[in-house]
Amino acid sequence: MKISMRKPVIPVGPVHPLQEEMEYFQLTIDGEIVTDIDVNIAYNHRGIEEISETLQFDQVPFLVSRICGICSASHPLAYVQAVEEIANITPPERALYVRTIINELERIHSHILWAGLAGHFIGYETVFMWAWKYREPVLDLLEEITGNRNNYGNVKIGGCREDIKPDIIPKLLKELDLLEKKMDMLTKAVLDDPILHARLKGVGILTKEDAIKYAVAGPTARASGVPIDVRRDDPYAMYGALDWNVITQEEGDVFAKTVVRLLETLEAIKIIRQALKKMPDGPVMTEVKDIPPGEGCGHVEAPRGETFHYVRSDGGNRPVRHKARAPSYVNVPSFKASCIGEEVSDAMITLAAVDPCYSCTERMAVLDSQTNALICGFEELLRLSREKTERIRKGI
Amino acid sequence: MSWKLWSLKKSPWVFHVNTGACNNCDIEVVNCLTPKFDVERFxxxxxxxxxxxxxxxxxxxxxxxxxxxxxxxxxQTPKPCVVFAIGACACNLGIFRKGYHVVGPVDKILREVDPNAIIAYVPGCPPKPEAMISGVIKALGAI
Incomplete structure (x- = not known):
């Protein structure tokens, strides 16, 4: 008699205490080893690209900063760069420096946030509490500069809404000094900790070949030895004029990702110091007239990787097409390479290691209600395209 | 006051559900637990x-x-329970009200299954941790 055994499956989510957002992982296991993984998302899909087409050009930055609350400076900057490319606007130099500073402050708070959550995932609550305690002054600085702890809403087409006022700068420098000391201590504590070495080294390895194959972005790629960074490869804002290093590690495991993120916070502090020193006086806005017809792209190195925005204008006051691609969209499929073959107890930290952000990533697919078939799949599009050719051929 | 309500007011344990937020309110909720705000002392x-x-x-x-x-x-939550709608989106959909994949604010969805649900609103985008703590204390005081 043949006994058919279904492989045991561990469901994680959609509502799970370790996850901030709703997402669903299906881990197929064989003993303790994960043999397959399936990710099911779209619990957070809000249809932002479609809402964006109903808003005016100047209102869209407020919407796209709410794509993801943690990257809420990167998304508007990418969008604004796309619109500036259409209209051929060059913002004043001071505005570019302000954008650089706010983006780097965001990177600091996002990386510390991740370091804390990683500690939480492996049951190391001390790292969690300490890291989040060090993050608070950064949020206070952002509140002082832009008026809000998150969702800064500071970037606008042609410049910035708020300048960094001269009386804030001494406080900013003082806080950066304090933060650098604390981050230095935290980095050394994490790098020298024997428990973290034993727990994270060799776990969830994403090899260089896999990193290139899955086209991952940001710290995930840099931890696997792929030195890509939009800030260096295609400088925007004022990154081209500043002196800083791209941090890379060769190992590709969770420990390497931690090291890359922690060292990047120190690098970000260096960038902010230089920017504050070099920042010229002057206005932070240029006057913007109509947006002419055309299309433009903008990309920004968000804390998680490259954020890409595409905008098309028909000369009216609204974008006719707006496309956003967030870094987690390319980082999430790399679970197939990094998670399979690991133990179940290592799966959670491996999944968390790319710092996935599902509210950025959510996409929608249209299904046929009768057959459950994808309407917008590749095969279907190919068929539709061929049918159209056929129709045109018959018409002629 | 029934003993159930009396016991609800002391040391409320909370469960966090993200139903389509941008992560911002969520990190501020987690922020409430960390050393600067430390709600566990309440x-x-x-x-x-x-x-x-x-x-x-x-x-x-x-x-x-x-x-x-x-x-x-x-x-699944034992009743009586309080639901906190945190952030502009949860209160009245905020900037996403025209979205095709959005079915409604929290109160509309919950009142369909339980017309007597106790719902407290904490507006803001995102509300500051101080606002959340004050919202929780005010809501429990009003019971």
Missing amino acids: GIKLVGTPRHADALLVTGVVTRQAAPRLIRAYQ
Whole structure:
């Protein structure tokens, strides 16, 4: 008699205490080893690209900063760069420096946030509490500069809404000094900790070949030895004029990702110091007239990787097409390479290691209600395209 | 006051449900637990399952996919319980009100299954941790 055994499956989510957002992982296991993984998302899909087409050009930055609350400076900057490319606007130099500073402050708070959550995932609550305690002054600085702890809403087409006022700068420098000391201590504590070495080294390895194959972005790629960074490869804002290093590690495991993120916070502090020193006086806005017809792209190195925005204008006051691609969209499929073959107890930290952000990533697919078939799949599009050719051929 | 309500007011344990937020309210909720704000000194504790919770912290617009999960989490919570709609999206959909995948604010979805649900609103985008703590204390004081 043949006994058919279904492989045991561990469901994680959609509502799970370790996850901030709703997402669903299906881990197929064989003993303790994960043999397959399936990710099911779209619990957070809000249809932002479609809402964006109903808003005016100047209102869209407020919407796209709410794509993801943690990257809420990167998304508007990418969008604004796309619109500036259409209209051929060059913002004043001071505005570019302000954008650089706010983006780097965001990177600091996002990386510390991740370091804390990683500690939480492996049951190391001390790292969690300490890291989040060090993050608070950064949020206070952002509140002082832009008026809000998150969702800064500071970037606008042609410049910035708020300048960094001269009386804030001494406080900013003082806080950066304090933060650098604390981050230095935290980095050394994490790098020298024997428990973290034993727990994270060799776990969830994403090899260089896999990193290139899955086209991952940001710290995930840099931890696997792929030195890509939009800030260096295609400088925007004022990154081209500043002196800083791209941090890379060769190992590709969770420990390497931690090291890359922690060292990047120190690098970000260096960038902010230089920017504050070099920042010229002057206005932070240029006057913007109509947006002419055309299309433009903008990309920004968000804390998680490259954020890409595409905008098309028909000369009216609204974008006719707006496309956003967030870094987690390319980082999430790399679970197939990094998670399979690991133990179940290592799966959670491996999944968390790319710092996935599902509210950025959510996409929608249209299904046929009768057959459950994808309407917008590749095969279907190919068929539709061929049918159209056929129709045109018959018409002629 | 029944003993159930009396016991609800002391040391509320909360469960956090994200129904389509942008992560912003969520990180501020977690921020409340960390050393600067430290709500555990008031006995407010984040728990891992709705079955242990006295209050639900709901963040974000309710999307089509998340609505059944929110209702299920609410039904699993022992009654009486307080639902906190945290952030502009959870209160009245905010900037996402025109979205095609958005089915409604938290109160509309929950009142469909339980017309007597106790819902407290904490507006803001995102509300500051101080606002959240004050909201929790005000709501419990009003019971």
